[in-house]
Amino acid sequence: MNFSYYIAKRYAFSKSKNKAINIITAIASAGIIVSAIAMFVVLSVFSGLRTYSLSFVNDLDPDLKVYPEEGKSFFVGDNQVQQLWESGLFEGVSRVIEDRVLINYKEKQTVVYIKGVDSDFTYVSDYDEKVEYGNWLEYDTKECVVGLGVARLLSLGLYDNENSFEAIAIKPGKGVIDNPESGFLRKNFFPVGVYYVSNDELDDKYIFAEIDEVRQLLSLSDRHISSLELKLTQGVSEREAKKLLGQVFGTSVLVKNKIQLNDALYRMLNTENFVVYLIFVLVVIMALFTLVGALIMIILEKQANIRTLFNLGVEQKSLKRVFLYQGLIITIVGSVMGIFLGVLLVLLQEKFSLLMIREGLAYPVEFDFYNVVIVFLSITVLGYVASYIASTRVNRNYLDLPKE
Template sequence: MTIIAASGTVIAAAALFIVLSGFAGLKNFSLEFSSFVDPDLKVFPSEGKSFVISEDDALKINAIPGIQSYSKTIEERVILEFDGKKQIVTMKGVDENFTKVTTIDSMIYYGNWLEHGTNQIVSGGGISNKLSYGVLDLTRNQKIYVPKPGKGQITSVKGAFNSVLAYNIGIFDINVELNNEYIFANIETARYLLNYDENQVSSIELKLDATADEVKVSEALKTVFGNRANIKNRAQLNDALYKMLNTENMAVYLIFTLVIIIALFNVVGALIMMILDKKASINTLFNLGTTTKEIRRVFFLQGSLMTVLAGTLGLILGFVIIFLQQQFALIMLTPSLPYPVEIKGINFVIVIVTIFVLGILASKLASQRITKDLVKS
């Protein structure tokens, strides 16, 4: 009975560590895609869709220590047309520094990145599939429409829109959402379509040095822009994704904690069976002068020791399995992609604390079955 109870605790501890490590790997796997398109810091207007960055603002940004590079961007919803098919997409106009701030160009699986000073675009794979176009089709072009700002009655369709002819030169693959939503263009193209001034932008995206203090850089940027703009880091830009992943992580932990609680019922049962089996020996100890409290303590320590040893063995077993997965890719998501796992110190602490606390409580519960009536009978 003791072996069975201990085995259940070993398996439960190993399962908890494996699940936490697997979820940590999936979390990082999901978040790493945001690093391809999201900057370290992003400055965007506190009101409206755009703000003006003056030459004085640019000089102050360049003077902030810790900023490696920054890029001006213009973002807006547009109508993209090709061969009679239309789709509303998000166009992001970027300058030549954008590839220094993000690594979006590394996600292009067909074609190339934008050439500065052209009306070229780079599209998500989902958009290119839906509109049925490829790369560098010089016989046919994409057309981008944006409604003109202003008031009054529209007298003609031509007068209601700004438009440019563009050529797709690259297709990127990041995730389903971005692939179906975004196209990238040169900032001059976006500026023309939206009638923006030379220094008018939708956002400024920044790349920081590896040793930069993100908080200090953010405070310096707030000093530059004041109430005109807000600053967010990568986690804040993906706050919904972070909240969802953290919630799922907590849910997984609670579910497997319940599994551990169920496994520890075996420990309680084993201790109670042992108490009943050793009833005569307990009675002898009591008659020799051992108090009920001391007898309880014996079984409490036995149960606690069994739980601690079983939990430690389970933790070691889980670590070995995760290590083997990292080294030899035992389980694959696809033929070329191993199931992502990550060994984190916090997961060791979570498993140890969970097993030890619940095991001690289970042992305490079982030892309380020893009463004066039991030891005297």
């Protein structure tokens, strides 16, 4: 067995005659354990919040979305859509028209996005499964589905055929408008369903209606759409699908995946996670100051023993390693214990929902082995640095050697 490691292990697991050193060492070990628990639990909470936040993206956004490179709309022929279906690369191909409109209902108004969808829309998105009240719209009708936030703001009722709401869009064109009324296009819709996705931004954002009705409202020509939403067949790569889209539509379109559609959300989540990690690295560093102090006190206490070993022929470098290894042993044991307790807390929360945000919604946490590795490596590396700093105390003055 390595000599330095053998001595370090005995020092690490045996009590000192000095009670103060035992107390400081215990405090240092407890600090490492608690900081490991805290870092792992918080990273697991952010993993859970990330998964919870992205669940809306994964359920509601298409795998790929095709946009016009310029302008708000582009032409898509039936033969192009047929090519996509026949390729076998897509489970769903849906034509969509989307724009902002003003909604007017019983002297109440709000601006929302109206989204005209075809009968294939339910293949690419799960909005129809999020309908909380009523049902999804029937096609070739003036029915629509609104978000819960919109319904509350306008006090909308379902199946109220006598009180439809009015959607108002700006009429496309150029030049000066003589009559303000002629600058707008209007169309009535009847709400038959209310969707709810537990996200205020999405619940306040959309009204879904039949694509031809929205096309008339926005005065778009036949087969012009705002975007094409696609769901990939299982096992099909994004690269393969994009290659086909390039062949079908050329370079006049842009294709985005879920991450690109929500790049701001992904950046925010990644930044938050990194900042929290840095904060807890600082917490670990503060805990390791106590370890440095404990090791220095142990070095001072063991001065006579170390000098004896040196006189017996043990190299100064090996004596330094004794305290480097001792600090590493304390760090590794503390981090493993802390991670174990942290994993236990996270699994208990996942299984039994010990902490609740509100009734029916447990605080989201997620066990991720990646977090285990991050916490262990972070504490071990910082523990190595702290132990190395303390071990430099074993120098020529400490051994009473003459200066060179």
